[in-house]
Amino acid sequence: MAYDLEEQEQLASMKAFWAQYGNLITWVLIIALGSFAAYTYWGQRNRVQAVEASALYDEQLALLAAKDNAKVQRIAADVQAKYSRTVYAAMSALVAARSAFDANDAKAAKAHLQWVVEHGNDEYKSVARLRLAAVLLDEKAYDEALKTIATDMLPQFAGAVADRKGDILAAQNKVAEARAAYQGALDAMSKDNPGRQLVQYKLDALGEAAPKTAA
Structure with missing residues (x-):
């Protein structure tokens, strides 16, 4: 008998709980x-x-x-x-x-x-900026080309960015700056990067830096 009463109390408690929270639980589900x-x-x-x-x-x-x-x-x-x-x-x-x-x-x-x-995404943005700079270089829009690769480039593109910068500066006949950019590209590229040979060729094509004169 006590067992039946306990079951009835539990059932009553469950009914009261469901009456109070049933709608909320249903909507949550x-x-x-x-x-x-x-x-x-x-x-x-x-x-x-x-x-x-x-x-x-x-x-x-x-x-x-x-x-x-x-x-x-x-x-x-x-x-x-x-x-x-x-x-x-x-x-x-x-x-x-x-x-x-x-x-x-x-x-x-x-x-x-x-x-x-x-x-x-960031990687494709960097690729697009490098290629856009190349198109602008072809159009002789040098300042815009430099601006395109000046920001928002991923670190792994540092060598390619320096290489493209060297191309733009060389086209402007800024030989010393172009040389520094190409050297920066070589420094940023790994030893097994296939692009190093081309960068080295462009750097060599600029000739040796002019010797400093004595004060």
Whole structure:
């Protein structure tokens, strides 16, 4: 009998607890399940988008090799419009910039590179800035080219930045500054970096530094 009374007391307590907190618990569960469902949906959606964007990027690379600039540009526009949240958007823009530059369309090349600077991750931003500086160098926009690589560059690009700076300064006939930049590039590059040979060649092409005259 005491056991039955104890069960009844527990049941009454549970009913009272549910009457007081039942609605709150129900809504918490609904919100939690809804959040989980949304998280699962977005995760699946992101995976699908990445696969689709990857397929377009592979197609774009083939078109770049075929020198079909018009189609390369169309794919870049599609990827940026539909898959801008994926890493392939920046990758596709870099390919489109290369294709446009090869087709003598510097304006389109700069637009794609600027898009990466504004929307890509830090690594792709650094790559885009280096390539944008090269386009500006080709246009003889030296000050703008130097400004492009002056900030927001990842440390691992220090050698490439110094090399590009040397190119810009050499084009301005600032020989001493260009020499210092190329030397800085060599100092920043690892011994097995394949780019060292080209930098050394450019440094040697500048000639020896003029000897200091006695006071």
